[in-house]
Amino acid sequence: MKRSWVFWLPVVVTIALFATFLVALVSPSDRTIVSQLVGQPLPTFEAPAAMPDQAGTNSRDYADGKPRLLNVFASWCGPCVAEIPVLLQLQAMGVEINGVAVHDKPDDLARFLAENGNPYARVGLDKGGRAQMAFGSSGVPETFIIDGKGRVLGQHIGVMTEADIPGIVAQLKGQ
Amino acid sequence: MRRFLIAATMCLAQPLWGQDYSEESLPDAQQESQAVALMDTLRCVVCQGQPISGSNADLARDMRRLVRERIAAGESPEAVRAWLISRYGQWISLKPQVNVETVPLWIIPLVALGGAGLLYVRRLKQRKN
Numbered sequence: 001m002k003r004s005w006v007f008w009l010p011v012v013v014t015i016a017l018f019a020t021f022l023v024a025l026v027s028p029s030d031r032t033i034v035s036q037l038v039g040q041p042l043p044t045f046e047a048p049a050a051m052p053d054q055a056g057t058n059s060r061d062y063a064d065g066k067p068r069l070l071n072v073f074a075s076w077c078g079p080c081v082a083e084i085p086v087l088l089q090l091q092a093m094g095v096e097i098n099g100v101a102v103h104d105k106p107d108d109l110a111r112f113l114a115e116n117g118n119p120y121a122r123v124g125l126d127k128g129g130r131a132q133m134a135f136g137s138s139g140v141p142e143t144f145i146i147d148g149k150g151r152v153l154g155q156h157i158g159v160m161t162e163a164d165i166p167g168i169v170a171q172l173k174g175q
Numbered sequence: 176m177r178r179f180l181i182a183a184t185m186c187l188a189q190p191l192w193g194q195d196y197s198e199e200s201l202p203d204a205q206q207e208s209q210a211v212a213l214m215d216t217l218r219c220v221v222c223q224g225q226p227i228s229g230s231n232a233d234l235a236r237d238m239r240r241l242v243r244e245r246i247a248a249g250e251s252p253e254a255v256r257a258w259l260i261s262r263y264g265q266w267i268s269l270k271p272q273v274n275v276e277t278v279p280l281w282i283i284p285l286v287a288l289g290g291a292g293l294l295y296v297r298r299l300k301q302r303k304n
Contacts, residue, residue, distance in 0.1 A: 006294065033220050036264050103233050129237030136262035138220035138234065 035136030035144075037152045042070070042144070045131035047124025050106040051113075056124030057098045063150035067172045068096040070144040071120070072132060074104050075112035077140045079159045086160045087119035093165075095172060099123035102132050102140060145171045196243035197236040203247070210243045213252040216270040217242070217259060226269060 049056035073080040099120040145154040201207040214228035221232035245255045
């Protein structure tokens with residue numbers, strides 16, 4: 001008796017299933033959690049000033065026609081130290097950067113900026129991670145690229161390096 | 176004695192002041208159980224394998240506070256979940272939602288079972304012949 005194709009169907013399905021498992025095991029999916037806000041307006045947030053001589057930032061600062069960066073960082077975050085020179089370079093190129101420091105204290109933040117340099121036009125404290133959660137940010141450092149209408153154009157997760165500068169600048173220009 | 180009583184009362188009142196809902200339970204037991212049930216099904220974005228109810232990460236603590244505060248303010252647990260999904264995506268929910276992407280998870284087992292049953296019936300018929 002000639003076996004019908006139906007006989008082989010379960011075998012084929014099983015092989016396909018295990019092949020899928022194998023592929024997923026060998027190359028696990030990307031674990032970075034991308035914010036759902038990309039393409040949407042920046043949510044309402046409040047990051048009050050930490051230092052007497054520098055303004056804090058809130059959601060009303062972002063729809064004035066000027067594109068800028070919003071950097072989520074912290075004084076206790078090692079990689080954030082490494083990112084400061086890149087932020088200073090961007091600042092020197094005329095890019096405006098606002099900072100939101102998460103789980104930080106005013107004294108620690110002031111010391112961090114005095115030691116490493118201060119690339120921020122405005123910098124505020126995010127109390128209780130409220131702004132961070134509103135942004136859909138899951139760690140530090142993260143940088144949001146905001147257009148002049150206050151919409152989120154993109155999100156850079158992790159430390160920005162010199163190699164990222166041209167891409168960030170192009171995104172700010174809306175390219 | 177009166178002073179002592181006043182002092183004792185003040186000591187008792189202390190924890191109510193400046194309560195941090197990241198660790199403290201809500202005074203309303205029903206709201207607290209809703210909040211805890213929700214926290215058990217929200218994934219910590221820092222430690223990824225854990226629900227926020229069992230994580231020591233700062234951000235998980237912030238999310239527990241957010242969950243309790245919003246539920247205390249009268250939001251439904253599913254509304255809080257939806258808010259977090261609108262920020263972090265489906266990923267943050269440990270409770271799978273039924274949508275176009277996930278519906279195969281429910282359908283495939285039924286299709287497989289149906290297919291197997293069909294093959295079995297065919298086989299039985301062939302034997303009889």
